[in-house]
Amino acid sequence: MSQAEGSYYVPHESRWPVFGVPGIALLMAGFSVYLNGGNWGVPTMVLGAIITLIMTVMWFRDVIHESVSGKYNAQVDVSFRQGMAWFIFSEVMFFGAFFGALFYARVFSIPWLSGADPATSQFLWDSVVLSWPTAGPGMLDLDYTAMGAWFLPTLNTIILLTSGVTLTWAHHAIKENHRRQVVIGLALTVALGFLFSSIQAYEYFYAWDELNLRMDTGIYGSLFYMLTGFHGVHVIIGALTLLVILLRVLKGHFTADNHFGFEAAAWYWHFVDVVWLGLFVFVYVI
Incomplete structure:
Protein backbone atom coordinates (compact mmCIF):
# COMPACT_ATOMS: atom_id res chain seq x y z
CA MET A 1 0.00 0.00 0.00
CA SER A 2 1.40 3.42 -0.94
CA GLN A 3 2.10 6.14 1.60
CA ALA A 4 -0.65 8.61 2.33
CA GLU A 5 -0.23 12.17 1.07
CA GLY A 6 1.72 14.27 3.59
CA SER A 7 3.04 11.27 5.49
CA TYR A 8 6.67 10.22 5.54
CA TYR A 9 8.04 6.69 5.51
CA VAL A 10 10.36 5.92 8.42
CA PRO A 11 12.29 2.69 7.75
CA HIS A 12 12.58 -0.02 10.34
CA GLU A 13 15.80 -0.53 12.27
CA SER A 14 18.52 -1.81 9.96
CA ARG A 15 21.33 -4.17 10.93
CA TRP A 16 23.40 -3.44 7.84
CA PRO A 17 25.34 -0.43 9.20
CA VAL A 18 26.64 -2.74 11.93
CA PHE A 19 28.09 -4.96 9.20
CA GLY A 20 29.23 -2.08 7.04
CA VAL A 21 31.44 -0.27 9.56
CA PRO A 22 33.79 -3.21 10.33
CA GLY A 23 33.77 -4.23 6.66
CA ILE A 24 34.92 -0.81 5.46
CA ALA A 25 37.38 -0.52 8.36
CA LEU A 26 38.97 -3.88 7.49
CA LEU A 27 39.09 -2.93 3.80
CA MET A 28 40.87 0.37 4.46
CA ALA A 29 43.19 -1.07 7.11
CA GLY A 30 44.16 -3.97 4.86
CA PHE A 31 44.81 -1.64 1.95
CA SER A 32 47.01 0.60 4.12
CA VAL A 33 49.00 -2.38 5.39
CA TYR A 34 49.38 -3.69 1.83
CA LEU A 35 50.77 -0.35 0.64
CA ASN A 36 53.33 -0.49 3.46
CA GLY A 37 54.41 -4.05 2.64
CA GLY A 38 52.64 -5.91 5.44
CA ASN A 39 51.98 -9.64 4.98
CA TRP A 40 48.42 -9.56 6.34
CA GLY A 41 47.29 -6.61 4.24
CA VAL A 42 45.80 -8.55 1.31
CA PRO A 43 43.79 -11.11 3.38
CA THR A 44 42.41 -8.33 5.56
CA MET A 45 41.52 -6.26 2.51
CA VAL A 46 39.75 -9.20 0.85
CA LEU A 47 37.79 -10.00 4.02
CA GLY A 48 36.73 -6.37 4.36
CA ALA A 49 35.71 -6.25 0.69
CA ILE A 50 33.56 -9.38 1.06
CA ILE A 51 31.79 -8.04 4.16
CA THR A 52 31.23 -4.66 2.51
CA LEU A 53 29.89 -6.28 -0.66
CA ILE A 54 27.43 -8.46 1.28
CA MET A 55 26.26 -5.45 3.29
CA THR A 56 25.79 -3.37 0.13
CA VAL A 57 23.83 -6.06 -1.71
CA MET A 58 21.53 -6.79 1.21
CA TRP A 59 20.93 -3.13 2.03
CA PHE A 60 20.14 -2.37 -1.61
CA ARG A 61 17.75 -5.32 -1.60
CA ASP A 62 15.84 -3.81 1.34
CA VAL A 63 15.64 -0.35 -0.25
CA ILE A 64 14.49 -1.78 -3.59
CA HIS A 65 11.80 -3.81 -1.82
CA GLU A 66 10.59 -0.71 0.03
CA SER A 67 10.46 1.22 -3.25
CA VAL A 68 8.57 -1.32 -5.36
CA SER A 69 6.13 -2.04 -2.54
CA GLY A 70 4.94 1.59 -2.68
CA LYS A 71 6.27 2.80 0.68
CA TYR A 72 7.95 5.89 -0.78
CA ASN A 73 6.20 9.13 -1.71
CA ALA A 74 7.22 12.55 -3.05
CA GLN A 75 8.79 13.61 0.25
Missing part, protein backbone atom coordinates in the same frame (compact mmCIF):
# COMPACT_ATOMS: atom_id res chain seq x y z
CA VAL A 76 11.00 10.54 0.30
CA ASP A 77 11.96 11.24 -3.31
CA VAL A 78 13.11 14.74 -2.30
CA SER A 79 15.18 13.26 0.53
CA PHE A 80 16.82 10.82 -1.87
CA ARG A 81 17.67 13.63 -4.28
CA GLN A 82 19.15 15.78 -1.53
CA GLY A 83 21.12 12.84 -0.20
CA MET A 84 22.52 12.01 -3.63
CA ALA A 85 23.43 15.66 -4.26
CA TRP A 86 25.35 15.83 -0.98
CA PHE A 87 27.05 12.53 -1.74
CA ILE A 88 28.28 13.81 -5.10
CA PHE A 89 29.43 17.02 -3.39
CA SER A 90 31.49 14.92 -0.98
CA GLU A 91 33.01 13.13 -3.97
CA VAL A 92 33.89 16.51 -5.50
CA MET A 93 35.74 17.40 -2.29
CA PHE A 94 37.43 13.98 -2.29
CA PHE A 95 38.89 14.44 -5.75
CA GLY A 96 39.49 18.13 -5.07
CA ALA A 97 41.97 17.14 -2.36
CA PHE A 98 44.00 15.04 -4.81
CA PHE A 99 43.83 17.67 -7.54
CA GLY A 100 44.95 20.16 -4.91
CA ALA A 101 47.96 18.00 -4.09
CA LEU A 102 48.83 17.84 -7.79
CA PHE A 103 48.45 21.61 -8.13
CA TYR A 104 50.59 22.28 -5.05
CA ALA A 105 53.37 19.95 -6.22
CA ARG A 106 53.50 21.39 -9.72
CA VAL A 107 52.89 25.08 -9.08
CA PHE A 108 54.59 25.63 -5.72
CA SER A 109 56.88 22.81 -4.59
CA ILE A 110 58.82 22.29 -7.82
CA PRO A 111 59.55 26.02 -8.40
CA TRP A 112 60.59 26.44 -4.77
CA LEU A 113 62.96 23.48 -4.91
CA SER A 114 64.32 24.51 -8.30
CA GLY A 115 65.46 27.96 -7.22
CA ALA A 116 62.51 30.19 -8.09
CA ASP A 117 63.18 31.78 -4.73
CA PRO A 118 66.98 31.55 -4.17
CA ALA A 119 66.62 32.78 -0.62
CA THR A 120 64.77 29.61 0.39
CA SER A 121 65.68 26.99 -2.26
CA GLN A 122 69.25 26.65 -0.96
CA PHE A 123 67.86 25.55 2.37
CA LEU A 124 65.21 23.22 0.91
CA TRP A 125 67.30 21.29 -1.63
CA ASP A 126 70.29 23.20 -2.87
CA SER A 127 71.24 23.12 -6.57
CA VAL A 128 68.41 20.82 -7.65
CA VAL A 129 66.68 21.46 -10.98
CA LEU A 130 63.20 19.98 -11.49
CA SER A 131 60.47 20.11 -14.10
CA TRP A 132 57.15 18.26 -14.20
CA PRO A 133 56.73 15.33 -14.41
CA THR A 134 59.30 14.52 -11.79
CA ALA A 135 59.70 11.84 -9.14
CA GLY A 136 61.23 14.41 -6.81
CA PRO A 137 64.69 15.64 -5.85
CA GLY A 138 65.63 12.43 -4.05
CA MET A 139 64.98 10.29 -7.15
CA LEU A 140 66.63 12.21 -9.97
CA ASP A 141 68.52 9.11 -11.12
CA LEU A 142 65.38 6.96 -11.24
CA ASP A 143 64.86 5.44 -14.69
CA TYR A 144 61.17 5.78 -15.61
CA THR A 145 59.01 7.22 -18.38
CA ALA A 146 55.96 9.41 -17.78
CA MET A 147 52.64 8.21 -19.14
CA GLY A 148 51.57 10.27 -22.15
CA ALA A 149 48.09 11.06 -23.38
CA TRP A 150 48.38 8.91 -26.51
CA PHE A 151 47.11 6.20 -27.14
CA LEU A 152 45.37 4.42 -24.29
CA PRO A 153 44.26 7.45 -22.22
CA THR A 154 42.84 9.12 -25.35
CA LEU A 155 40.98 5.94 -26.28
CA ASN A 156 39.57 5.69 -22.76
CA THR A 157 38.45 9.33 -22.95
CA ILE A 158 36.50 8.59 -26.12
CA ILE A 159 34.98 5.48 -24.51
CA LEU A 160 33.89 7.29 -21.36
CA LEU A 161 32.42 10.26 -23.23
CA THR A 162 30.55 7.85 -25.50
CA SER A 163 29.15 6.10 -22.43
CA GLY A 164 27.79 9.45 -21.26
CA VAL A 165 25.97 9.80 -24.58
CA THR A 166 24.44 6.30 -24.41
CA LEU A 167 23.34 6.90 -20.81
CA THR A 168 21.71 10.21 -21.75
CA TRP A 169 19.91 8.41 -24.57
CA ALA A 170 18.63 5.83 -22.08
CA HIS A 171 17.57 8.60 -19.69
CA HIS A 172 15.47 10.34 -22.34
CA ALA A 173 14.05 6.98 -23.38
CA ILE A 174 12.85 6.12 -19.88
CA LYS A 175 11.09 9.49 -19.63
CA GLU A 176 9.23 8.62 -22.83
CA ASN A 177 8.62 5.02 -21.68
CA HIS A 178 10.61 3.46 -24.54
CA ARG A 179 11.72 0.40 -22.60
CA ARG A 180 13.70 -1.24 -25.40
CA GLN A 181 15.79 1.88 -25.94
CA VAL A 182 16.40 2.13 -22.19
CA VAL A 183 17.70 -1.42 -22.09
CA ILE A 184 19.96 -0.93 -25.13
CA GLY A 185 21.33 2.40 -23.85
CA LEU A 186 22.03 1.04 -20.38
CA ALA A 187 23.61 -2.15 -21.74
CA LEU A 188 25.92 -0.13 -23.96
CA THR A 189 26.85 2.16 -21.06
CA VAL A 190 27.69 -0.77 -18.78
CA ALA A 191 29.73 -2.45 -21.52
CA LEU A 192 31.66 0.76 -22.21
CA GLY A 193 32.30 1.21 -18.48
CA PHE A 194 33.83 -2.24 -18.12
CA LEU A 195 35.77 -1.74 -21.36
CA PHE A 196 37.23 1.44 -19.85
CA SER A 197 38.29 -0.48 -16.74
CA SER A 198 39.86 -3.26 -18.82
CA ILE A 199 41.91 -0.79 -20.86
CA GLN A 200 42.98 1.02 -17.71
CA ALA A 201 44.12 -2.28 -16.19
CA TYR A 202 46.24 -2.89 -19.29
CA GLU A 203 47.54 0.69 -19.05
CA TYR A 204 48.67 0.03 -15.47
CA PHE A 205 50.38 -3.19 -16.49
CA TYR A 206 52.15 -1.37 -19.32
CA ALA A 207 53.16 1.56 -17.09
CA TRP A 208 54.44 -0.73 -14.34
CA ASP A 209 56.27 -3.22 -16.57
CA GLU A 210 57.41 -1.14 -19.55
CA LEU A 211 57.72 2.41 -18.25
CA ASN A 212 58.91 1.52 -14.75
CA LEU A 213 56.23 3.88 -13.45
CA ARG A 214 55.30 2.60 -10.00
CA MET A 215 53.49 3.86 -6.93
CA ASP A 216 56.83 4.50 -5.26
CA THR A 217 58.08 6.62 -8.19
CA GLY A 218 58.10 9.70 -6.03
CA ILE A 219 55.48 12.42 -6.19
CA TYR A 220 54.60 11.80 -9.84
CA GLY A 221 54.05 8.07 -9.49
CA SER A 222 52.03 8.34 -6.29
CA LEU A 223 49.78 11.11 -7.65
CA PHE A 224 49.34 9.33 -10.98
CA TYR A 225 48.10 6.11 -9.38
CA MET A 226 46.11 7.83 -6.63
CA LEU A 227 44.17 10.05 -9.04
CA THR A 228 43.63 7.56 -11.86
CA GLY A 229 43.24 4.61 -9.48
CA PHE A 230 40.52 6.14 -7.35
CA HIS A 231 38.77 7.29 -10.49
CA GLY A 232 39.01 3.74 -11.84
CA VAL A 233 37.37 2.44 -8.66
CA HIS A 234 34.55 4.93 -9.18
CA VAL A 235 34.11 3.72 -12.77
CA ILE A 236 33.79 0.11 -11.58
CA ILE A 237 31.29 1.10 -8.86
CA GLY A 238 29.33 3.18 -11.37
CA ALA A 239 29.26 0.37 -13.94
CA LEU A 240 28.07 -2.14 -11.32
CA THR A 241 25.38 0.31 -10.17
CA LEU A 242 24.17 0.80 -13.73
CA LEU A 243 24.14 -2.99 -14.17
CA VAL A 244 21.81 -3.23 -11.16
CA ILE A 245 19.65 -0.49 -12.68
CA LEU A 246 19.57 -2.42 -15.97
CA LEU A 247 18.36 -5.54 -14.16
CA ARG A 248 15.71 -3.48 -12.40
CA VAL A 249 14.55 -2.03 -15.72
CA LEU A 250 14.20 -5.57 -17.07
CA LYS A 251 12.05 -6.38 -14.03
CA GLY A 252 9.85 -3.33 -14.70
CA HIS A 253 10.75 -1.44 -11.51
CA PHE A 254 10.76 2.04 -13.08
CA THR A 255 8.14 4.16 -14.79
CA ALA A 256 8.34 7.35 -16.84
CA ASP A 257 7.39 9.38 -13.75
CA ASN A 258 9.15 7.39 -11.03
CA HIS A 259 12.74 6.42 -11.78
CA PHE A 260 15.01 8.26 -9.39
CA GLY A 261 17.16 5.14 -8.90
CA PHE A 262 18.04 5.46 -12.56
CA GLU A 263 18.65 9.22 -12.26
CA ALA A 264 20.90 8.84 -9.21
CA ALA A 265 23.10 6.35 -11.08
CA ALA A 266 23.14 8.70 -14.08
CA TRP A 267 24.23 11.66 -11.92
CA TYR A 268 27.05 9.59 -10.52
CA TRP A 269 28.17 8.42 -13.97
CA HIS A 270 28.21 11.93 -15.41
CA PHE A 271 30.25 13.06 -12.40
CA VAL A 272 32.75 10.30 -13.17
CA ASP A 273 32.90 11.58 -16.77
CA VAL A 274 33.68 15.13 -15.66
CA VAL A 275 36.39 14.01 -13.24
CA TRP A 276 38.05 11.99 -16.00
CA LEU A 277 38.19 15.04 -18.27
CA GLY A 278 40.08 16.87 -15.52
CA LEU A 279 42.39 13.90 -15.05
CA PHE A 280 43.04 13.58 -18.77
CA VAL A 281 44.03 17.24 -19.08
CA PHE A 282 46.08 17.70 -15.90
CA VAL A 283 47.62 14.24 -15.51
CA TYR A 284 48.15 13.06 -19.09
CA VAL A 285 48.20 16.14 -21.37
CA ILE A 286 49.75 19.04 -19.46
Whole structure:
Protein backbone atom coordinates (compact mmCIF):
# COMPACT_ATOMS: atom_id res chain seq x y z
CA MET A 1 0.00 0.00 0.00
CA SER A 2 1.40 3.42 -0.94
CA GLN A 3 2.10 6.14 1.60
CA ALA A 4 -0.65 8.61 2.33
CA GLU A 5 -0.23 12.17 1.07
CA GLY A 6 1.72 14.27 3.59
CA SER A 7 3.04 11.27 5.49
CA TYR A 8 6.67 10.22 5.54
CA TYR A 9 8.04 6.69 5.51
CA VAL A 10 10.36 5.92 8.42
CA PRO A 11 12.29 2.69 7.75
CA HIS A 12 12.58 -0.02 10.34
CA GLU A 13 15.80 -0.53 12.27
CA SER A 14 18.52 -1.81 9.96
CA ARG A 15 21.33 -4.17 10.93
CA TRP A 16 23.40 -3.44 7.84
CA PRO A 17 25.34 -0.43 9.20
CA VAL A 18 26.64 -2.74 11.93
CA PHE A 19 28.09 -4.96 9.20
CA GLY A 20 29.23 -2.08 7.04
CA VAL A 21 31.44 -0.27 9.56
CA PRO A 22 33.79 -3.21 10.33
CA GLY A 23 33.77 -4.23 6.66
CA ILE A 24 34.92 -0.81 5.46
CA ALA A 25 37.38 -0.52 8.36
CA LEU A 26 38.97 -3.88 7.49
CA LEU A 27 39.09 -2.93 3.80
CA MET A 28 40.87 0.37 4.46
CA ALA A 29 43.19 -1.07 7.11
CA GLY A 30 44.16 -3.97 4.86
CA PHE A 31 44.81 -1.64 1.95
CA SER A 32 47.01 0.60 4.12
CA VAL A 33 49.00 -2.38 5.39
CA TYR A 34 49.38 -3.69 1.83
CA LEU A 35 50.77 -0.35 0.64
CA ASN A 36 53.33 -0.49 3.46
CA GLY A 37 54.41 -4.05 2.64
CA GLY A 38 52.64 -5.91 5.44
CA ASN A 39 51.98 -9.64 4.98
CA TRP A 40 48.42 -9.56 6.34
CA GLY A 41 47.29 -6.61 4.24
CA VAL A 42 45.80 -8.55 1.31
CA PRO A 43 43.79 -11.11 3.38
CA THR A 44 42.41 -8.33 5.56
CA MET A 45 41.52 -6.26 2.51
CA VAL A 46 39.75 -9.20 0.85
CA LEU A 47 37.79 -10.00 4.02
CA GLY A 48 36.73 -6.37 4.36
CA ALA A 49 35.71 -6.25 0.69
CA ILE A 50 33.56 -9.38 1.06
CA ILE A 51 31.79 -8.04 4.16
CA THR A 52 31.23 -4.66 2.51
CA LEU A 53 29.89 -6.28 -0.66
CA ILE A 54 27.43 -8.46 1.28
CA MET A 55 26.26 -5.45 3.29
CA THR A 56 25.79 -3.37 0.13
CA VAL A 57 23.83 -6.06 -1.71
CA MET A 58 21.53 -6.79 1.21
CA TRP A 59 20.93 -3.13 2.03
CA PHE A 60 20.14 -2.37 -1.61
CA ARG A 61 17.75 -5.32 -1.60
CA ASP A 62 15.84 -3.81 1.34
CA VAL A 63 15.64 -0.35 -0.25
CA ILE A 64 14.49 -1.78 -3.59
CA HIS A 65 11.80 -3.81 -1.82
CA GLU A 66 10.59 -0.71 0.03
CA SER A 67 10.46 1.22 -3.25
CA VAL A 68 8.57 -1.32 -5.36
CA SER A 69 6.13 -2.04 -2.54
CA GLY A 70 4.94 1.59 -2.68
CA LYS A 71 6.27 2.80 0.68
CA TYR A 72 7.95 5.89 -0.78
CA ASN A 73 6.20 9.13 -1.71
CA ALA A 74 7.22 12.55 -3.05
CA GLN A 75 8.79 13.61 0.25
CA VAL A 76 11.00 10.54 0.30
CA ASP A 77 11.96 11.24 -3.31
CA VAL A 78 13.11 14.74 -2.30
CA SER A 79 15.18 13.26 0.53
CA PHE A 80 16.82 10.82 -1.87
CA ARG A 81 17.67 13.63 -4.28
CA GLN A 82 19.15 15.78 -1.53
CA GLY A 83 21.12 12.84 -0.20
CA MET A 84 22.52 12.01 -3.63
CA ALA A 85 23.43 15.66 -4.26
CA TRP A 86 25.35 15.83 -0.98
CA PHE A 87 27.05 12.53 -1.74
CA ILE A 88 28.28 13.81 -5.10
CA PHE A 89 29.43 17.02 -3.39
CA SER A 90 31.49 14.92 -0.98
CA GLU A 91 33.01 13.13 -3.97
CA VAL A 92 33.89 16.51 -5.50
CA MET A 93 35.74 17.40 -2.29
CA PHE A 94 37.43 13.98 -2.29
CA PHE A 95 38.89 14.44 -5.75
CA GLY A 96 39.49 18.13 -5.07
CA ALA A 97 41.97 17.14 -2.36
CA PHE A 98 44.00 15.04 -4.81
CA PHE A 99 43.83 17.67 -7.54
CA GLY A 100 44.95 20.16 -4.91
CA ALA A 101 47.96 18.00 -4.09
CA LEU A 102 48.83 17.84 -7.79
CA PHE A 103 48.45 21.61 -8.13
CA TYR A 104 50.59 22.28 -5.05
CA ALA A 105 53.37 19.95 -6.22
CA ARG A 106 53.50 21.39 -9.72
CA VAL A 107 52.89 25.08 -9.08
CA PHE A 108 54.59 25.63 -5.72
CA SER A 109 56.88 22.81 -4.59
CA ILE A 110 58.82 22.29 -7.82
CA PRO A 111 59.55 26.02 -8.40
CA TRP A 112 60.59 26.44 -4.77
CA LEU A 113 62.96 23.48 -4.91
CA SER A 114 64.32 24.51 -8.30
CA GLY A 115 65.46 27.96 -7.22
CA ALA A 116 62.51 30.19 -8.09
CA ASP A 117 63.18 31.78 -4.73
CA PRO A 118 66.98 31.55 -4.17
CA ALA A 119 66.62 32.78 -0.62
CA THR A 120 64.77 29.61 0.39
CA SER A 121 65.68 26.99 -2.26
CA GLN A 122 69.25 26.65 -0.96
CA PHE A 123 67.86 25.55 2.37
CA LEU A 124 65.21 23.22 0.91
CA TRP A 125 67.30 21.29 -1.63
CA ASP A 126 70.29 23.20 -2.87
CA SER A 127 71.24 23.12 -6.57
CA VAL A 128 68.41 20.82 -7.65
CA VAL A 129 66.68 21.46 -10.98
CA LEU A 130 63.20 19.98 -11.49
CA SER A 131 60.47 20.11 -14.10
CA TRP A 132 57.15 18.26 -14.20
CA PRO A 133 56.73 15.33 -14.41
CA THR A 134 59.30 14.52 -11.79
CA ALA A 135 59.70 11.84 -9.14
CA GLY A 136 61.23 14.41 -6.81
CA PRO A 137 64.69 15.64 -5.85
CA GLY A 138 65.63 12.43 -4.05
CA MET A 139 64.98 10.29 -7.15
CA LEU A 140 66.63 12.21 -9.97
CA ASP A 141 68.52 9.11 -11.12
CA LEU A 142 65.38 6.96 -11.24
CA ASP A 143 64.86 5.44 -14.69
CA TYR A 144 61.17 5.78 -15.61
CA THR A 145 59.01 7.22 -18.38
CA ALA A 146 55.96 9.41 -17.78
CA MET A 147 52.64 8.21 -19.14
CA GLY A 148 51.57 10.27 -22.15
CA ALA A 149 48.09 11.06 -23.38
CA TRP A 150 48.38 8.91 -26.51
CA PHE A 151 47.11 6.20 -27.14
CA LEU A 152 45.37 4.42 -24.29
CA PRO A 153 44.26 7.45 -22.22
CA THR A 154 42.84 9.12 -25.35
CA LEU A 155 40.98 5.94 -26.28
CA ASN A 156 39.57 5.69 -22.76
CA THR A 157 38.45 9.33 -22.95
CA ILE A 158 36.50 8.59 -26.12
CA ILE A 159 34.98 5.48 -24.51
CA LEU A 160 33.89 7.29 -21.36
CA LEU A 161 32.42 10.26 -23.23
CA THR A 162 30.55 7.85 -25.50
CA SER A 163 29.15 6.10 -22.43
CA GLY A 164 27.79 9.45 -21.26
CA VAL A 165 25.97 9.80 -24.58
CA THR A 166 24.44 6.30 -24.41
CA LEU A 167 23.34 6.90 -20.81
CA THR A 168 21.71 10.21 -21.75
CA TRP A 169 19.91 8.41 -24.57
CA ALA A 170 18.63 5.83 -22.08
CA HIS A 171 17.57 8.60 -19.69
CA HIS A 172 15.47 10.34 -22.34
CA ALA A 173 14.05 6.98 -23.38
CA ILE A 174 12.85 6.12 -19.88
CA LYS A 175 11.09 9.49 -19.63
CA GLU A 176 9.23 8.62 -22.83
CA ASN A 177 8.62 5.02 -21.68
CA HIS A 178 10.61 3.46 -24.54
CA ARG A 179 11.72 0.40 -22.60
CA ARG A 180 13.70 -1.24 -25.40
CA GLN A 181 15.79 1.88 -25.94
CA VAL A 182 16.40 2.13 -22.19
CA VAL A 183 17.70 -1.42 -22.09
CA ILE A 184 19.96 -0.93 -25.13
CA GLY A 185 21.33 2.40 -23.85
CA LEU A 186 22.03 1.04 -20.38
CA ALA A 187 23.61 -2.15 -21.74
CA LEU A 188 25.92 -0.13 -23.96
CA THR A 189 26.85 2.16 -21.06
CA VAL A 190 27.69 -0.77 -18.78
CA ALA A 191 29.73 -2.45 -21.52
CA LEU A 192 31.66 0.76 -22.21
CA GLY A 193 32.30 1.21 -18.48
CA PHE A 194 33.83 -2.24 -18.12
CA LEU A 195 35.77 -1.74 -21.36
CA PHE A 196 37.23 1.44 -19.85
CA SER A 197 38.29 -0.48 -16.74
CA SER A 198 39.86 -3.26 -18.82
CA ILE A 199 41.91 -0.79 -20.86
CA GLN A 200 42.98 1.02 -17.71
CA ALA A 201 44.12 -2.28 -16.19
CA TYR A 202 46.24 -2.89 -19.29
CA GLU A 203 47.54 0.69 -19.05
CA TYR A 204 48.67 0.03 -15.47
CA PHE A 205 50.38 -3.19 -16.49
CA TYR A 206 52.15 -1.37 -19.32
CA ALA A 207 53.16 1.56 -17.09
CA TRP A 208 54.44 -0.73 -14.34
CA ASP A 209 56.27 -3.22 -16.57
CA GLU A 210 57.41 -1.14 -19.55
CA LEU A 211 57.72 2.41 -18.25
CA ASN A 212 58.91 1.52 -14.75
CA LEU A 213 56.23 3.88 -13.45
CA ARG A 214 55.30 2.60 -10.00
CA MET A 215 53.49 3.86 -6.93
CA ASP A 216 56.83 4.50 -5.26
CA THR A 217 58.08 6.62 -8.19
CA GLY A 218 58.10 9.70 -6.03
CA ILE A 219 55.48 12.42 -6.19
CA TYR A 220 54.60 11.80 -9.84
CA GLY A 221 54.05 8.07 -9.49
CA SER A 222 52.03 8.34 -6.29
CA LEU A 223 49.78 11.11 -7.65
CA PHE A 224 49.34 9.33 -10.98
CA TYR A 225 48.10 6.11 -9.38
CA MET A 226 46.11 7.83 -6.63
CA LEU A 227 44.17 10.05 -9.04
CA THR A 228 43.63 7.56 -11.86
CA GLY A 229 43.24 4.61 -9.48
CA PHE A 230 40.52 6.14 -7.35
CA HIS A 231 38.77 7.29 -10.49
CA GLY A 232 39.01 3.74 -11.84
CA VAL A 233 37.37 2.44 -8.66
CA HIS A 234 34.55 4.93 -9.18
CA VAL A 235 34.11 3.72 -12.77
CA ILE A 236 33.79 0.11 -11.58
CA ILE A 237 31.29 1.10 -8.86
CA GLY A 238 29.33 3.18 -11.37
CA ALA A 239 29.26 0.37 -13.94
CA LEU A 240 28.07 -2.14 -11.32
CA THR A 241 25.38 0.31 -10.17
CA LEU A 242 24.17 0.80 -13.73
CA LEU A 243 24.14 -2.99 -14.17
CA VAL A 244 21.81 -3.23 -11.16
CA ILE A 245 19.65 -0.49 -12.68
CA LEU A 246 19.57 -2.42 -15.97
CA LEU A 247 18.36 -5.54 -14.16
CA ARG A 248 15.71 -3.48 -12.40
CA VAL A 249 14.55 -2.03 -15.72
CA LEU A 250 14.20 -5.57 -17.07
CA LYS A 251 12.05 -6.38 -14.03
CA GLY A 252 9.85 -3.33 -14.70
CA HIS A 253 10.75 -1.44 -11.51
CA PHE A 254 10.76 2.04 -13.08
CA THR A 255 8.14 4.16 -14.79
CA ALA A 256 8.34 7.35 -16.84
CA ASP A 257 7.39 9.38 -13.75
CA ASN A 258 9.15 7.39 -11.03
CA HIS A 259 12.74 6.42 -11.78
CA PHE A 260 15.01 8.26 -9.39
CA GLY A 261 17.16 5.14 -8.90
CA PHE A 262 18.04 5.46 -12.56
CA GLU A 263 18.65 9.22 -12.26
CA ALA A 264 20.90 8.84 -9.21
CA ALA A 265 23.10 6.35 -11.08
CA ALA A 266 23.14 8.70 -14.08
CA TRP A 267 24.23 11.66 -11.92
CA TYR A 268 27.05 9.59 -10.52
CA TRP A 269 28.17 8.42 -13.97
CA HIS A 270 28.21 11.93 -15.41
CA PHE A 271 30.25 13.06 -12.40
CA VAL A 272 32.75 10.30 -13.17
CA ASP A 273 32.90 11.58 -16.77
CA VAL A 274 33.68 15.13 -15.66
CA VAL A 275 36.39 14.01 -13.24
CA TRP A 276 38.05 11.99 -16.00
CA LEU A 277 38.19 15.04 -18.27
CA GLY A 278 40.08 16.87 -15.52
CA LEU A 279 42.39 13.90 -15.05
CA PHE A 280 43.04 13.58 -18.77
CA VAL A 281 44.03 17.24 -19.08
CA PHE A 282 46.08 17.70 -15.90
CA VAL A 283 47.62 14.24 -15.51
CA TYR A 284 48.15 13.06 -19.09
CA VAL A 285 48.20 16.14 -21.37
CA ILE A 286 49.75 19.04 -19.46
